[in-house]
Structures are given as structure tokens and as C-alpha cells.
Amino acid sequence: MPPPINTAELLREHGLRPSKKLGQNFLQDPAILDKIVQIAEVTENDTVLEIGPGLGSLTRHLALSAKEVVAIEIDKKIIPALRASLDGYSNVKVIEGDVLETVPAEVINASEYLVVANIPYYITSAILRHLLENNPRPSRMVLTIQKEVAQRICANKGKMSLLALSVHVYGHPEIIANIPAGAFYPLPKVDSAVIRIALHDEPRIPVYLLDAFFRLAKAGFGQKRKTLRNSLSAGLHIPTSQSEELLINSGIEPRRRAETLTLEEWVLLTENWSKS
Ligand code: SAM
Numbered sequence: 001m002p003p004p005i006n007t008a009e010l011l012r013e014h015g016l017r018p019s020k021k022l023g024q025n026f027l028q029d030p031a032i033l034d035k036i037v038q039i040a041e042v043t044e045n046d047t048v049l050e051i052g053p054g055l056g057s058l059t060r061h062l063a064l065s066a067k068e069v070v071a072i073e074i075d076k077k078i079i080p081a082l083r084a085s086l087d088g089y090s091n092v093k094v095i096e097g098d099v100l101e102t103v104p105a106e107v108i109n110a111s112e113y114l115v116v117a118n119i120p121y122y123i124t125s126a127i128l129r130h131l132l133e134n135n136p137r138p139s140r141m142v143l144t145i146q147k148e149v150a151q152r153i154c155a156n157k158g159k160m161s162l163l164a165l166s167v168h169v170y171g172h173p174e175i176i177a178n179i180p181a182g183a184f185y186p187l188p189k190v191d192s193a194v195i196r197i198a199l200h201d202e203p204r205i206p207v208y209l210l211d212a213f214f215r216l217a218k219a220g221f222g223q224k225r226k227t228l229r230n231s232l233s234a235g236l237h238i239p240t241s242q243s244e245e246l247l248i249n250s251g252i253e254p255r256r257r258a259e260t261l262t263l264e265e266w267v268l269l270t271e272n273w274s275k276s
Contacts, residue, residue, distance in 0.1 A: 001034060001064075004057075008185060023121050024054060025118075025187075028183070032179060033057055033061040046067055046114055047070065047112070049117075050062060050069055051072055052120050053086075054073070059082075059086060060085070063092050068091050068110070072107070073097075074097065074099070093107075099127060100127070112136070113138050119143055124145050128166070132167070137170065140199060142195070143195055147178060150175050150194075157262060161259065165221075169203050172198045176193075178192070178193050179192040179193060213266065221258045222234065227254060228261075246272055246276060249272050
């Protein structure tokens with residue numbers, strides 16, 4: 001294990017304060033950092049993409065197990081402290097920038113990679129979309145996120161959301177561990193969990209239907225308490241007679257709500273809609 005970082009002291013030394021706006025709650029418990037690397041099953045053959053290395057506590061743990069770590073950090077003010085903390089870790093490449101504006105393939109020097117990160121919670125959905133929709137996709141992701149969001153992503157039958165559905169198209173998400181607030185500095189106001197997403201080789205929706213699928217799903221979830229008959233009609237700007245026919249032809253009762261559909265039913269619905 002690398003020597004632990006004293007977050008408060010390092011911040012003080014560099015005249016820094018944690019930025020709430022950038023979601024800066026730093027992980028500093030060495031046992032938890034080690035556990036995250038184990039959950040990700042990082043080996044010396046792996047290239048790891050880390051989002052938001054902050055002061056480098058997770059980065060250092062990753063660097064000891066991985067072949068290379070590419071770490072993207074947006075906060076220019078924290079970079080000198082990060083570089084100091086990573087002094088001597090020669091297999092880490094720090095990229096100064098916004099992960100949402102960075103194409104992984106352009107910064108990673110490998111055909112396969114993993115993502116392991118304690119991400120800024122305020123852009124969880126955007127990060128997931130960005131990583132899942134860019135090619136090549138990572139082979140797996142191990143992310144520390146807000147527990148409530150982790151539960152939403154991992155929800156299954158009957159409790160699907162647009163976010164869960166978007167993740168399930170690309171991979172299988174699981175909650176692996178809960179992280180106590182005391183593992184962070186400063187203490188977060190929300191509970192946290194580690195999720196692992198094992199990516200499918202191919203998305204569960206044929207690639208040529210992905211756009212149509214997301215249009216349908218956005219329409220379906222757009223009007224929360226409405227039946228699919230009505231939400232699809234409103235979201236797709238089609239008469240209810242047409243949305244009803246589409247649903248019936250796909251074997252779906254038109255009064256059901258979006259959250260009750262399985263991924264397989266969405267696939268069928270998309271195929272039928274694209275034919276119509
Ligand atoms: N990995 C560190 C740790 O566990 O101690 C820090 C995690 S902290 C929750 C999130 C980090 O993401 C912060 O360092 C923050 O500055 C950075 N960050 C926030 N928005 C970002 C963005 N759009 N692109 C890259 N990094 C970002």
C-alpha cells in the first residue's frame with residue numbers, strides 16, 4: 001500500500017479549500033482505497049482511466065497495481081498538489097481538463113481500458129453517458145457514487161428509470177460495497193456506494209436502433225405518472241391511437257407505465273417502431 005495521504009494537511013500546505021461546486025469529497029481511508037482497487041481487479045496489464053484524481057489518494061493505489069493510470073482533473077488549482085502527491089509514480093499520466101470534453105481514445109494508449117474513480121456526484125449521469133456512448137467503451141467501470149443513485153441504476157424489473165435503462169443497455173451494474181461517510185474528507189452529506197458495471201461486448205440494442213431506442217425511452221419516461229399510451233403519444237407527437245397500436249403490436253398493455261417495462265420489451269418496442 002502507498003503511504004496514506006493526510007488530506008486536510010495537504011490542502012492546508014497548498015492553500016486550498018475543498019470545492020463544493022466540483023464535488024470535492026476526498027477519499028482518504030487506505031483500507032477503502034485498497035478495497036476499490038480489489039473490486040476493480042486491476043492487474044499489471046491494465047490501463048486505468050480515473051476521473052477526478054483530486055489529491056491522488058486513489059490514483060496512488062491504482063498506480064501500484066496497474067500498468068498505467070490516466071487521470072483527468074478539471075481543477076487547475078489542485079494540480080500542483082496532485083503532482084506533488086504523485087511524485088515518483090511514473091506510470092501516472094495527469095490530464096488537465098474536463099472529462100466530459102475528453103474523448104477517452106485520444107488520451108489512452110491502449111485498445112482496452114478500465115474506469116475506476118470516485119466521481120464528482122453532480123455529473124454522474126453525464127459521465128456515465130459519456131463513457132458508455134464513446135468508442136471504445138471501457139471493459140468495466142468501478143465507480144464510487146451517491147448510494148441513492150447507485151440503487152436507482154441497479155434497480156430492476158418494475159423500478160426502471162431512464163438512467164438505469166441507459167446503463168443496462170451497455171452493461172450489468174451491481175452495488176458491491178457501501179462506503180461510510182467517515183472515509184471522506186470533508187464528510188459528504190449523502191451516503192456513498194461502489195458500483196461495478198461489467199460491460200457487454202455489444203449493446204443490448206442493435207447499434208443502428210440506439211437513436212430510436214433513446215427517443216422512445218425519453219418519451220416514455222418523460223411524463224412520469226402517465227401511462228405509456230399517453231407518454232409516448234405526447235413525447236413522440238403522435239396520436240394516442242398510434243401509440244396504442246404500437247404497444248399492442250409489441251405485446252405491451254397500453255396502460256402500463258415506463259418503469260415497468262423490461263429491457264427486452266423496450267427492444268421489441270423499438271424494433272416495431274422503427275418498422276412503422
Ligand atoms: N479521486 C479523489 C479522491 O477520491 O479523493 C477525488 C474525488 S472528488 C469526489 C471528485 C474529483 O473530480 C475532484 O477532484 C474534482 O475537482 C474533479 N472533477 C469535478 N468535475 C470534473 C470534471 N468535469 N472533469 C474532471 N474532473 C472533475
